[in-house]
Amino acid sequence: MSDTAARGDYRALADSIAADIAAGRLSAGTRLPPQREFAYQHGIAASTASRVYGELTRRGLISGEVGRGSYVRARRSALDDTLGEPVKSSLDLQLNFPVLPGQEAEVSAMIARLTSPGLPASVFAATGAAGTPDMRALSAGFLGRAGWRPDADGLVFTNNGRQAIAAALAALAPPGERIGVEALTYPAVKWLAARLGVTLVPLPMDGQGLRPDALLKAHRTAPLAGVYLQSSLHNPLGVSMDAARRREIATLLRAEGLMAIEDTVYGFLSEEEPLAAAAPDHVLLVDSLSKRVAPGLTLGFIAGPASWSGRLVTCVRSGAWTANGLTQFLGTQVMAEGLAARLVTGKRADARERQALAGSIFPKGVLKADPRSYHSWLKLPDIWRAETFAAAATRQGIAVTPASAFAVPPTQPPNAIRIALSRPPLPVLREALLTLRRLLESGPQESEVE
Numbered sequence: 001m002s003d004t005a006a007r008g009d010y011r012a013l014a015d016s017i018a019a020d021i022a023a024g025r026l027s028a029g030t031r032l033p034p035q036r037e038f039a040y041q042h043g044i045a046a047s048t049a050s051r052v053y054g055e056l057t058r059r060g061l062i063s064g065e066v067g068r069g070s071y072v073r074a075r076r077s078a079l080d081d082t083l084g085e086p087v088k089s090s091l092d093l094q095l096n097f098p099v100l101p102g103q104e105a106e107v108s109a110m111i112a113r114l115t116s117p118g119l120p121a122s123v124f125a126a127t128g129a130a131g132t133p134d135m136r137a138l139s140a141g142f143l144g145r146a147g148w149r150p151d152a153d154g155l156v157f158t159n160n161g162r163q164a165i166a167a168a169l170a171a172l173a174p175p176g177e178r179i180g181v182e183a184l185t186y187p188a189v190k191w192l193a194a195r196l197g198v199t200l201v202p203l204p205m206d207g208q209g210l211r212p213d214a215l216l217k218a219h220r221t222a223p224l225a226g227v228y229l230q231s232s233l234h235n236p237l238g239v240s241m242d243a244a245r246r247r248e249i250a251t252l253l254r255a256e257g258l259m260a261i262e263d264t265v266y267g268f269l270s271e272e273e274p275l276a277a278a279a280p281d282h283v284l285l286v287d288s289l290s291k292r293v294a295p296g297l298t299l300g301f302i303a304g305p306a307s308w309s310g311r312l313v314t315c316v317r318s319g320a321w322t323a324n325g326l327t328q329f330l331g332t333q334v335m336a337e338g339l340a341a342r343l344v345t346g347k348r349a350d351a352r353e354r355q356a357l358a359g360s361i362f363p364k365g366v367l368k369a370d371p372r373s374y375h376s377w378l379k380l381p382d383i384w385r386a387e388t389f390a391a392a393a394t395r396q397g398i399a400v401t402p403a404s405a406f407a408v409p410p411t412q413p414p415n416a417i418r419i420a421l422s423r424p425p426l427p428v429l430r431e432a433l434l435t436l437r438r439l440l441e442s443g444p445q446e447s448e449v450e
Contacts, residue, residue, distance in 0.1 A: 010051035013042065014059070017052070021061055021072055029388055030072040032062060054410055063387060063404035064412045073387060073404065091398045091424055091432045096374045097295045098422035100346045106339065107297060114333055123325040129316040130309060131157050131323075135332055142335045143287060143303060145267070148277035150285065150303035156312040157328065158300035161265050161288030163321035165228075166192045168261045168284045168302055170315040172226035173198045179261075180218050180227035182210050183411040186235050186263065189228055190408060202408035203227075208245045209234050212252050219256055226259040231275045233266040236406050236418035237377055238370040240272060250278035261286060268292050268344050269351055269372045281305050284312070289331055291374075292340050292347070299323055299331030348372065354421040354429060361433045366440070374422040378436070380415045383443040390417055392439055398432050 020026045032053070033041065039049035053070055056062045064070045130136070133152075140152040158164045165188065173179050175197030181189060183202040193200050201224065204214040210229045218224060229249075232240045241249070253260055262275045262285045276283040283304065290298040300323065302312055316322055323331070334340045351374045358367060358376050369376040378400075380389055386402035393400050401420075403413035424432060 010048050010055060013044070013048075013052045014055040017056060018059065018061055026072050028072050028391070029385075032070045032072070034069065057409050063402075063407075068385065068415070071385065071387060091428065093419050093421070093423070093432060094399045094401050096291065096420040096422045098291060098347050098350060098374060099294055100343065100350060103294070103343065103346075107294065107334070110333065110337065110339060111330065114330075119326075120329065123329050125325060127322055127325050127328055129156050129158070129313040129322045131155070131328060135328065138332060138335055139301060140303070142340065143285075143301060146271055146273040146277070148273050150276065151280070151306050153306035154304045154309050156302040156304075156309060156316055157323040157331075158302070158316055158321045159323045159327050160295075160298050160300045161263075161286060161290055162188050162192070162300075163316075163319070164286040164288060164300035164302045165189060165261065165263065166196065167312060167315040167319055167321050168286055168304075169193060169196055169198055169228070170319060171284070171308065171311050172259055172261065174225075177225040178222065180215055180224045181408055182229060182234070183408055184237060184403070184406040184413070185228070185408055186230070187405050198225075200408050202411045205237070205239075207239055208241045209237075209239050210241075210249065212245070212248045215249070216252055216256070219258065224258065226261060228261040228263065229275070230263045230266075232264060232270045232272050233370055233373045235266065236375060236401070236403070238368065238373045238375060240270065240370060241275070243273070246273070246275050246278050250275060250282070253279045253282040258282065259284060263287075265291055266373065269348055269374070276303065281307075284308065289334065289340060292344055293334055297330055297334065299327055351422070354426070357426065357430060358419065358421060358433055361430070361437055362440075374420065376419045376421065378417050378419055378440075380417065381440070382415075384415070384440070386413065386415050386417050388444055389439065392444060393417075393436060396435050396439065398435060400436070 032038065035049040035053055036046055039046045053062065057064060061073060062070050063073050136152040136155040139155055140150050143150055158167060169179065169192055178199045178201050179193065180203050181200045182205050190200065201218050203218055204211050209231065215227060231246060260275065260283050262283050264274055264285055264287045267274060268291065274285055276285045285303040286301065288298050288300045304312060352371055355369055355371050355373060358369065366379055367376050368379060380386060386404065390400050390402045401418045403416045407413035421429060
């Protein structure tokens with residue numbers, strides 16, 4: 001260890017441990033000593049040891065688990081897969097991109113019919129982030145639900161939902177600013193915030209998602225530039241806010257002059273009004289066609305107050321996130337012809353069937369999920385750690401996501417995994433879930449126990 005590290009430079013100590021992990025001297029699953037013991041071993045203050053562990057967590061090299069300690073993570077982070085890269089496992093229960101049987105044929109037939117005379121000139125022309133008035137009016141009607149309809153003049157378009165989130169984050173928070181976020185959140189938000197230089201402030205949750213008192217306390221402690229949240233079918237927990245919770249948060253946003261980014265990508269599976277309905281001047285709602293239609297035929301939306309349109313357009317263009325002409329054309333057509341709406345009806349039924357299947361396989365109290373959702377949250381017994389269970393599932397050819405992928409540092413992730421249910425055919429999904437149950441009950445092999 002270098003002299004600098006010996007003097008208690010937490011970065012040098014973190015670099016030393018990172019080198020041991022990279023060289024394989026500390027393998028995945030190795031339990032690090034408690035922080036006080038680590039401090040004693042290295043002759044440093046307990047506060048310095050805490051900073052070392054915090055830095056290693058920030059780099060994604062270790063994960064802390066409540067009541068269990070800190071462990072070396074697998075070298076290839078599960079975050080890579082949750083951001084959308086294909087996985088090597090034969091059964092992918094990490095990504096949720098539902099495609100119904102026969103859907104490809106129906107979409108292909110529509111595209112063939114639309115393009116057989118030749119593509120319209122608009123596909124080849126330069127496109128604007130605000131689209132056309134007709135496109136905005138159509139999209140406002142499509143996104144509306146439960147009596148709510150976004151302001152068409154406030155709509156802005158991107159190529160996909162992640163780009164919509166990135167543009168909304170950039171519009172709210174310059175580099176160095178702070179955005180509040182649920183303590184467990186969509187992993188891409190963590191990566192986008194890091195790329196944009198935005199600091200995420202994890203906020204406690206309860207059975208309905210983000211706690212208003214936690215948001216207010218964080219904002220009063222040090223002003224936030226905004227908050228990112230999921231009001232319906234939260235990813236990964238599956239919880240939804242009731243009407244009273246939405247009104248409470250809306251009141252807080254107005255009173256504090258805060259803006260919220262409301263991610264409703266799973267909202268099509270439910271009927272609840274979005275938070276945007278209760279606070280239209282304080283919410284940037286983001287959505288896309290990726291779940292409703294398909295990841296390869298998608299369009300991203302930001303629906304906010306008309307007064308924010310100019311700022312959002314600037315952020316979309318400066319980030320190179322403007323939807324191209326073909327994306328705008330195809331996205332408009334799947335909405336206009338009712339294909340997207342028909343797929344939504346089918347996917348709502350499909351999600352319920354898959355969720356019912358999962359509920360029939362796992363013991364009561366182990367699986368936490370909304371019956372409308374495409375994902376389930378599996379709480380693990382003490383004999384398992386989330387990362388070890390995920391690695392054991394991978395050896396069975398099944399990819400699942402440990403809780404650490406969703407935890408916003410310094411949040412300690414619970415001992416749980418998320419299971420995405422949408423991709424395999426139902427018979428294949430059933431066998432995969434049965435395999436996971438057998439793993440759950442059998443416990444780790446001797447070689448998997450630290």
